[in-house]
Amino acid sequence: MNWSAFLTIFSSVFVAELGDKTQLSTLLFAADARHSRWTVFAAASLALVSTSALGVLAGSLLGKSLSPMLLRYLAGIGFIAIGIYTLLRRD
Numbered sequence: 001m002n003w004s005a006f007l008t009i010f011s012s013v014f015v016a017e018l019g020d021k022t023q024l025s026t027l028l029f030a031a032d033a034r035h036s037r038w039t040v041f042a043a044a045s046l047a048l049v050s051t052s053a054l055g056v057l058a059g060s061l062l063g064k065s066l067s068p069m070l071l072r073y074l075a076g077i078g079f080i081a082i083g084i085y086t087l088l089r090r091d
Contacts, residue, residue: 013052022048 017023026044029035062071 017048 022044026040029040029044030037059071066074
C-alpha cells in the first residue's frame with residue numbers, strides 16, 4: 001500500500017467532511033435518544049462507504065476513457081462552478 005497516497009486521501013476527505021451536512025445530520029440523529037448511537041454510527045458509516053465506493057467506481061471508469069489532465073481540469077472547473085453558485089445564490 002502506498003501510505004503517502006493513503007494519508008493524502010484520508011486527510012483530504014476527512015477535512016472535506018468536517019462540518020458538512022452529512023456530519024450535521026449524523027449529529028442530529030445521534031442526539032435523538034430514540035436512536036442507538038451504534039445504529040447511527042453503523043448507518044452513517046455504511047452510507048459514507050457506499051458513496052465512496054460509487055466515487056471510486058465512477059473515477060475508475062472515467063479514468064479509462066479520459067486523460068488524467070482532462071479529469072483534473074473538469075474537477076477544477078466543477079469546484080469553481082459550485083463555489084460561484086454558492087456565492088451568487090440567493091436564499
